[in-house]
Amino acid sequence: MAAAEAYITGVGQSAVGAGQTRHPLLLTLDATREALDEAGLTIAQIDGVSTYPGRAQGYLGFSPVGADELIDALGIRATWYAGGSEISSQLGAVVAAAAAVRAGLARHVLCFRTVYEAAALARPEEYPPLRRERVDGQAQWFAPFNATSPANWTAQYAMRHVKRYGLTREQLAQIALTARANAMLNPRALVRQPLTMDEYLAGRMISTPLCVYDCDRFTDASTVLIVSAGAALDEVRCQPVRIAAMAGTVERHSWDQAEWMASYPTGRDLWKRTDYRVEDVDTVQLYDGFSFFVLTWLEALGFCDVGSGGRFVEGGKRIARDGELPLNTFGGQIGAGRLHGFGFAHEAVVQLRGRAGERQIGGDPRVAVCTSGGGPLATALLLARD
Amino acid sequence: MKKVEAMTVSRALPRLDADNRSFWTGGKDGQLRLMQCQDCRTFIHPPRPVCRSCLSERVESVAVAGTGVVDTFTVNHQKWHKAMEVPYVIARVALDGAPGVFLTTNIVGCPVDSVDVGDRVRVKFEQQDDVFLPLFEKIG
Numbered sequence A: 001m002a003a004a005e006a007y008i009t010g011v012g013q014s015a016v017g018a019g020q021t022r023h024p025l026l027l028t029l030d031a032t033r034e035a036l037d038e039a040g041l042t043i044a045q046i047d048g049v050s051t052y053p054g055r056a057q058g059y060l061g062f063s064p065v066g067a068d069e070l071i072d073a074l075g076i077r078a079t080w081y082a083g084g085s086e087i088s089s090q091l092g093a094v095v096a097a098a099a100a101v102r103a104g105l106a107r108h109v110l111c112f113r114t115v116y117e118a119a120a121l122a123r124p125e126e127y128p129p130l131r132r133e134r135v136d137g138q139a140q141w142f143a144p145f146n147a148t149s150p151a152n153w154t155a156q157y158a159m160r161h162v163k164r165y166g167l168t169r170e171q172l173a174q175i176a177l178t179a180r181a182n183a184m185l186n187p188r189a190l191v192r193q194p195l196t197m198d199e200y201l202a203g204r205m206i207s208t209p210l211c212v213y214d215c216d217r218f219t220d221a222s223t224v225l226i227v228s229a230g231a232a233l234d235e236v237r238c239q240p241v242r243i244a245a246m247a248g249t250v251e252r253h254s255w256d257q258a259e260w261m262a263s264y265p266t267g268r269d270l271w272k273r274t275d276y277r278v279e280d281v282d283t284v285q286l287y288d289g290f291s292f293f294v295l296t297w298l299e300a301l302g303f304c305d306v307g308s309g310g311r312f313v314e315g316g317k318r319i320a321r322d323g324e325l326p327l328n329t330f331g332g333q334i335g336a337g338r339l340h341g342f343g344f345a346h347e348a349v350v351q352l353r354g355r356a357g358e359r360q361i362g363g364d365p366r367v368a369v370c371t372s373g374g375g376p377l378a379t380a381l382l383l384a385r386d
Numbered sequence B: 001m002k003k004v005e006a007m008t009v010s011r012a013l014p015r016l017d018a019d020n021r022s023f024w025t026g027g028k029d030g031q032l033r034l035m036q037c038q039d040c041r042t043f044i045h046p047p048r049p050v051c052r053s054c055l056s057e058r059v060e061s062v063a064v065a066g067t068g069v070v071d072t073f074t075v076n077h078q079k080w081h082k083a084m085e086v087p088y089v090i091a092r093v094a095l096d097g098a099p100g101v102f103l104t105t106n107i108v109g110c111p112v113d114s115v116d117v118g119d120r121v122r123v124k125f126e127q128q129d130d131v132f133l134p135l136f137e138k139i140g
């Protein structure tokens, strides 16, 4: 273990559901307790907190708990903390934490992502959305054209793959089919019914070429990842997983002015910062807020050429749990629920430790890639049990 | 397939400010206006008071042709709120004479299933309140 490195130690997760009534701060506490317990740490040993995007005042379901609020609520003595949306997507909070522990600003950073979107939608009187007379900032370029959903923005990138590279619905379907099959083996997954190709192809269109099965679903849950300094690993009881490389790039923070999604430069950057190679990767946990993101990540990370993501996943065998590159083994966000980025790092750690139970992949996995985002914001982490 | 009539659509409107006013009100004079660097000719969108290519502050609002090409598109079928009429076409239009600038917009005045990548389009402003929204129609 190298003192100058950063490791993910404890990981934890609350119950995952839609329409939960447990307070979002308490869901965060549930995930924190599980992560502390696994790491063999106490809350008194946590000296840093990192989250994305911080408390979202205008849309509380998206992010009901802020870093400073959690610090205060749990009595954390933080020597370093960060929380905000202007970072390279959800797992950017882990990148920040890793940089902090490597710089000696903290020893054990509690990284969290709490979502309450289903509950907030169901109980608007408790979680009222902030309504504005007019839109500004990024929203002004989309809202006037009723292009307000990320489904619309992502669909347009997906349509380019359809037109330029011949992406078919049958190919794209493999992401959702794989996710739903894997979710069957995850006791915490939100959706635990199988999905067939026929059901997929008959799925209601949301925004062409994306149908309802290509989209994740609003979820209430909290996920915690503890990032620890290499020099503090003697305090930890669990098998640490090293953050072997990190990347998070933005060309233009925009859903329509960038030629391509931020996943592409991010994927390329990741391999510049490690001696590991694409061939060393045992499993990938790739952001699937919409299924299409996964294809861009596979291309971006060099598992296949740009434009050939559809052919790479065709038939589904290669990305199945027992295939050559097991993908989203917990069900992804499409199957396990919209944990919003953190679920991918959580699962990568669980798989690398061999603690995934019924859904554990074979072959003693040692190296995993997990990602978040993929539109204008993207983060990739290479995790290794070495 | 149903024709999308622009005026039936309820739309969120932008809050006008010093940076965006010329873009959102150019339609009053029938002009699609973008910010352009007067030193290196880079178009700057979203509008900002500095050029992203050369950091020049000589950035001015200029009229562009108002025509372009559908770079990509999607047909939205989901009713995101109750008042919404679906389906409709959302497109990203690459503007003639303004390399690197794309507008997210709606293609109106044609069947939703007739839009394709590469279609030539022309701006058609729709006024709501003090805002002139640049929608696009297919040419020919």
Ligand SMILES: [Zn+2]
Pocket: B037, B038, B039, B040, B041, B042, B051, B052, B053, B054, B055, B056
């Ligand atoms: Zn310039």
